[in-house]
Amino acid sequence: MTVSHDADVLILGAGATGLMAGFHAARTYPAARIVLLDGAKTLGAKILVAGGGRCNVTHDVVDENAYAGSSRNAIKKVLLRFDVPETTVFFEKLGVTLKREATGKLFPTTDSARTVLDALLDGVQHAGAVIRHPRRVVWVRQEDGLFVVGGDWGSMRAKRLIFATGGRSLPKSGSDGHGYSLAQTFGHTLTKQIFPSLVPLLLPETHFIRALSGIAAQVTLDVRSGAGKSLASFTDSMLCTHFGISGPAALDVSRYWLDAHSTDPAARLIVNWLPGRTMEQVDSDLQTWREASWKYAAHLSERLARSLCEAANILPTTRPDQLPREQRKNLARMLTEMPLPVTGNRGYTYAEVTAGGVPLTEINLKTMQSRLCPGVFFCGEICDVDGRIGGYNFQWAWASGYVAGVSVLAEA
Numbered sequence: 001m002t003v004s005h006d007a008d009v010l011i012l013g014a015g016a017t018g019l020m021a022g023f024h025a026a027r028t029y030p031a032a033r034i035v036l037l038d039g040a041k042t043l044g045a046k047i048l049v050a051g052g053g054r055c056n057v058t059h060d061v062v063d064e065n066a067y068a069g070s071s072r073n074a075i076k077k078v079l080l081r082f083d084v085p086e087t088t089v090f091f092e093k094l095g096v097t098l099k100r101e102a103t104g105k106l107f108p109t110t111d112s113a114r115t116v117l118d119a120l121l122d123g124v125q126h127a128g129a130v131i132r133h134p135r136r137v138v139w140v141r142q143e144d145g146l147f148v149v150g151g152d153w154g155s156m157r158a159k160r161l162i163f164a165t166g167g168r169s170l171p172k173s174g175s176d177g178h179g180y181s182l183a184q185t186f187g188h189t190l191t192k193q194i195f196p197s198l199v200p201l202l203l204p205e206t207h208f209i210r211a212l213s214g215i216a217a218q219v220t221l222d223v224r225s226g227a228g229k230s231l232a233s234f235t236d237s238m239l240c241t242h243f244g245i246s247g248p249a250a251l252d253v254s255r256y257w258l259d260a261h262s263t264d265p266a267a268r269l270i271v272n273w274l275p276g277r278t279m280e281q282v283d284s285d286l287q288t289w290r291e292a293s294w295k296y297a298a299h300l301s302e303r304l305a306r307s308l309c310e311a312a313n314i315l316p317t318t319r320p321d322q323l324p325r326e327q328r329k330n331l332a333r334m335l336t337e338m339p340l341p342v343t344g345n346r347g348y349t350y351a352e353v354t355a356g357g358v359p360l361t362e363i364n365l366k367t368m369q370s371r372l373c374p375g376v377f378f379c380g381e382i383c384d385v386d387g388r389i390g391g392y393n394f395q396w397a398w399a400s401g402y403v404a405g406v407s408v409l410a411e412a
């Protein structure tokens with residue numbers, strides 16, 4: 001007996017990944033019924049806010065080293081299937097021309113994320129896929145060789161299921177992590193830890209950095225284990241805020257800091273305000289510095305330079321060449337090896353991406369099909385993959401969504 005189905009492929013989630021998977025599934029299997037279900041009333045919230053409303057679609061140079069989570073070798077296999085030139089051509093064909101900025105980030109020439117979202121929505125519909133929303137999927141099960149999914153809107157049956165439900169970041173967009181529970185229904189495990197990534201970090205209320213809100217500086221942030229080993233290091237701009245630190249360097253380092261600190265409470269986050277300079281070099285310079293101490297780091301901004309002197313218990317107007325050895329060393333240490341007593345992070349509401357998820361070891365990377373439940377596919381942020389800021393997370397969405405889309409009915 002053949003049991004009737006409502007769709008050949010149901011895609012759970014119509015964010016960046018689901019739209020990519022839907023487009024390629026519809027193009028690759030034109031006779032198939034491809035339906036995307038999304039719980040959100042308004043589609044594409046995350047695409048619209050991305051890159052400050054300009055949508056940083058990808059990066060000029062993408063390789064596995066920009067990612068964390070499952071093994072980099074596994075991530076590389078998927079990235080190679082749909083690379084940056086292919087992404088550029090794909091968007092060009094949808095009518096979105098990308099431009100490269102000095103940082104290597106690629107944006108639409110319109111500088112508007114709306115262009116990217118509209119092109120994807122049009123593309124998916126022209127390719128023949130159908131988007132139904134708001135249809136939040138609350139439960140999933142297997143029945144008579146089909147997948148049945150449902151919510152308060154009813155239920156649908158399909159031959160294949162693609163999970164593109166994202167992670168937990170920006171929950172008001174509809175990505176609240178329920179996809180993880182749905183994946184577990186089919187026997188999947190989740191990484192031991194799922195936590196915010198690319199997230200601003202908090203400092204104690206009395207910390208001087210919080211009084212410098214709005215000041216940015218080029219710094220190196222280094223995560224060190226309790227034993228002093230450097231675990232991850234990023235040199236970029238850091239922004240002082242009324243709650244702690246943000247900006248590219250802080251966001252990039254956040255997942256490594258949170259990961260290290262969860263298993264090693266003695267792990268430390270160290271800021272070097274003079275990237276590339278060591279404490280010894282700075283101490284040696286200070287011995288012959290005959291101006292006010294704060295002027296040594298004046299390029300950072302006067303307020304910040306003065307605050308760093310004060311944090312080292314030195315009057316900013318004192319000349320370092322006249323300081324006792326220990327005080328001078330203290331200033332050198334403060335400038336190059338200052339520990340940041342991070343007390344927490346701003347959580348998923350402010351996180352750009354989620355670290356952890358469905359391990360890639362449970363997925364056949366040639367197809368993104370589940371190794372545990374044939375007929376189920378995974379792509380995008382629900383997987384245990386998170387990238388740096390700069391367009392890497394979308395590139396993972398495009399590449400993994402592409403692989404799932406072209407493979408989903410391959411053996412049907």
Ligand SMILES: Cc1cc2nc3c(=O)[nH]c(=O)nc-3n(C[C@H](O)[C@H](O)[C@H](O)COP(=O)(O)OP(=O)(O)OC[C@H]3O[C@@H](n4cnc5c(N)ncnc54)[C@H](O)[C@@H]3O)c2cc1C
Pocket residue numbers: 012013014015016017018037038039040044046047049050051052055056057058135136137138164165166167169170173174175176177178179351352353379380381382390391392393394395397
């Ligand atoms: C503020 C911000 C700025 C960002 N800027 C950039 C950037 O410039 N460049 C970059 O590369 N990355 C950026 N990112 C990260 C990027 O947006 C994500 O990596 C990417 O959107 C992940 O795509 P996804 O489709 O896997 O998940 P999502 O975009 O989270 O989409 C998942 C979709 O699934 C739907 N869904 C979830 N659960 C269910 C359910 N149970 N039933 C039905 N539907 C469901 C959700 O409504 C959502 O539409 C940014 C993220 C944020 C939050």
